[in-house]
Amino acid sequence: MQYCTACQKAIASIVIMDLNGGAVTGSQHLCGPCAEQLGVGQPKAPTKFSAEILEDLLGGLKSSRPATSRPRAEACPGCGMTPTEFRTKGRLGCPRCYDVFRHELMPLLARIHESQSHRGRLPGRTSTAPVVTDEKNLADLRRRLEEAVRGERYEEAARLRDDLRRAERGEGARP
Amino acid sequence: MSKSNRGDGGRGDKMPEFRPGTWLQGNGPESDIAICTRARLARNLQGFHFSPCLPDDEARELYDFIVQRLKQSGMPEQLHLLDLDNIDDLERTVLVERHLISRELAGSKRARGVATDTEEAVAIMINEEDHLRVQVFASGLQTEAVWRRAERLDDALIQRLPMAWSEEFGFLTSCPTNTGTGLRLSVMLHLPGLVWSDEIEKATNTAQKIHLAVRGLYGEGSRALGDFYQVSNQVTLGRDETQIQSDVFLAVGRIVQWEREVRQALLRGTARSRTLDRIYRALGTLERAQILSSEEALGCLSALRFGIEEDLLPGFTIPNVNRALLLSQPGHLQRFTRERLQPDERDQRRAHLLREVLGCSR
Numbered sequence: 070m071q072y073c074t075a076c077q078k079a080i081a082s083i084v085i086m087d088l089n090g091g092a093v094t095g096s097q098h099l100c101g102p103c104a105e106q107l108g109v110g111q112p113k114a115p116t117k118f119s120a121e122i123l124e125d126l127l128g129g130l131k132s133s134r135p136a137t138s139r140p141r142a143e144a145c146p147g148c149g150m151t152p153t154e155f156r157t158k159g160r161l162g163c164p165r166c167y168d169v170f171r172h173e174l175m176p177l178l179a180r181i182h183e184s185q186s187h188r189g190r191l192p193g194r195t196s197t198a199p200v201v202t203d204e205k206n207l208a209d210l211r212r213r214l215e216e217a218v219r220g221e222r223y224e225e226a227a228r229l230r231d232d233l234r235r236a237e238r239g240e241g242a243r244p
Numbered sequence: 245m246s247k248s249n250r251g252d253g254g255r256g257d258k259m260p261e262f263r264p265g266t267w268l269q270g271n272g273p274e275s276d277i278a279i280c281t282r283a284r285l286a287r288n289l290q291g292f293h294f295s296p297c298l299p300d301d302e303a304r305e306l307y308d309f310i311v312q313r314l315k316q317s318g319m320p321e322q323l324h325l326l327d328l329d330n331i332d333d334l335e336r337t338v339l340v341e342r343h344l345i346s347r348e349l350a351g352s353k354r355a356r357g358v359a360t361d362t363e364e365a366v367a368i369m370i371n372e373e374d375h376l377r378v379q380v381f382a383s384g385l386q387t388e389a390v391w392r393r394a395e396r397l398d399d400a401l402i403q404r405l406p407m408a409w410s411e412e413f414g415f416l417t418s419c420p421t422n423t424g425t426g427l428r429l430s431v432m433l434h435l436p437g438l439v440w441s442d443e444i445e446k447a448t449n450t451a452q453k454i455h456l457a458v459r460g461l462y463g464e465g466s467r468a469l470g471d472f473y474q475v476s477n478q479v480t481l482g483r484d485e486t487q488i489q490s491d492v493f494l495a496v497g498r499i500v501q502w503e504r505e506v507r508q509a510l511l512r513g514t515a516r517s518r519t520l521d522r523i524y525r526a527l528g529t530l531e532r533a534q535i536l537s538s539e540e541a542l543g544c545l546s547a548l549r550f551g552i553e554e555d556l557l558p559g560f561t562i563p564n565v566n567r568a569l570l571l572s573q574p575g576h577l578q579r580f581t582r583e584r585l586q587p588d589e590r591d592q593r594r595a596h597l598l599r600e601v602l603g604c605s606r
Contacts (some may be wrong), residue, residue: 148297160373164290164408164416177420178413183455184482187414189425190395192402199369234412 073100161192186234207236265381267432268512268566272384276498276553279432282343283390285378285398286417286426290406291583294418295373300354303371307355310370313404314359314392320396321366324360328352333585337575343381345369350415366397374417374426376401385500387429387493391485394427414481424481429492432461436471436550437507440522441515444473447499455479456495461542470542470569475499511554523551531604535588536595541572548602560602568601 072098082100089193121191144151147165155161167174178185186205210233264270267280284399288294292306311325328336328350335352345358356371369377378401378578380394401407408416414424423429438444448458455478475496477488510519526547527580529540536544549565551557568577578585581593 145550147295160296160418163293181421182481186412187424189484192407
């Protein structure tokens with residue numbers, strides 16, 4: 070158990086680690102209120118409606134989804150790139166930018182590649198054999214995902230979403 | 245500034261930088277039109293910022309880390325590393341002209357380098373727009389061969405380096421145009437027939453409709469000097485490497501066929517005398533000109549190449565034209581003459597040197 074390094078009174082509940090090339094070069098222990106005051110606290114998750122959660126879950130799967138009025142992304146915590154910089158340069162600053170700027174990136178990827186998800190080699194899975202998709206299985210997974218979201222069974226929905234993504238790439242859906 | 249030193253035809257043969265690299269050997273399938281095929285993989289490492297947000301000290305750390313890992317045994321290629329800070333700007337220009345590095349890498353102020361094999365069939369750029377740009381070259385139209393060789397190299401790199409990737413987006417790159425496979429397969433084509441018959445725009449538009457990019461001699465943003473074009477896949481996400489390879493192979497095959505047909509049309513009927521006139525005028529310029537810009541030289545050499553391929557110019561050979569193409573470029577010209585030359589001095593020297601290389605000096 071550690072006390073907050075800022076107020077020295079409360080028990081620390083958040084650890085901020087400085088990373089340099091994968092190595093921890095320093096750390097700071099903070100309590101919740103101090104962390105919030107310093108602007109490093111956990112952002113409070115906004116209340117979401119099930120339709121928004123479905124959108125989040127579907128992510129790249131629904132490419133034709135119209136732009137919604139969701140809040141604009143803040144600067145990337147990985148590299149500090151701002152949404153304006155991303156739009157001006159058209160370049161990403163680190164792997165985390167792919168998540169941070171997801172909502173701007175997805176339509177861009179669709180425009181450039183007419184696709185929003187990868188097919189092909191990855192570390193640990195280097196086969197370039199043609200993928201055999203099982204359409205019946207895909208349709209079944211999509212139906213179960215929508216049912217899970219409607220029934221507000223979000224853990225099950227997240228698992229089904231991952232299954233669906235894998236199946237669309239031909240993994241686990243091979244005959 | 246000039247120190248008298250005239251290039252003699254034989255000297256360059258013994259110097260590796262004046263031998264055409266793999267891309268100009270001219271001996272692969274369809275090499276009369278498809279000069280060279282290149283596979284390029286864009287890769288980044290986890291734990292480091294991508295190029296737009298990479299501070300100089302982190303770039304140095306990344307460079308040293310990659311170099312150290314490349315030196316580990318078991319790499320499928322014999323590579324030697326060239327630190328671009330250890331050579332001068334002229335030598336860097338020579339590497340650009342040999343397509344081993346990009347202009348951007350040559351001009352960058354960061355820690356950067358290139359690992360190549362002695363045949364110049366493999367070149368891995370370090371700290372370019374992506375942390376690694378793996379390039380494999382082969383003469384002629386050989387999309388499958390370059391991809392397989394790049395794949396073996398990529399396997400070895402993945403074993404040694406923690407690549408940035410995700411299930412959803414594949415290999416993560418700095419620019420979204422490379423995300424996914426990070427694979428750009430490009431074929432350099434010599435298309436004087438399509439240019440001279442004003443069909444090149446149609447060919448370019450057709451290629452773009454099937455998601456192929458058409459660029460000039462030195463890639464993005466460069467002009468199509470000497471009727472040389474690079475055709476490559478535009479899409480890297482959502483199609484696997486085998487599909488990309490097959491798409492490029494088939495599409496380029498059709499362009500090659502189209503070029504052959506228009507060349508035949510240009511050598512028939514009333515078009516023939518106009519075509520021959522253009523080729524012999526180019527020859528006349530090469531034989532007599534006292535001042536030749538690199539742009540004009542490339543245009544003339546393109547016409548000469550066309551004439552040789554169509555058996556119209558006995559006594560001239562494609563290997564000599566290829567050497568002339570290389571030596572007509574500013575970096576090679578100055579390396580060959582061992583002098584730093586002003587542009588107007590270069591144009592004079594080029595006119596004389598090309599005659600010697602082509603064997604038409606008087």
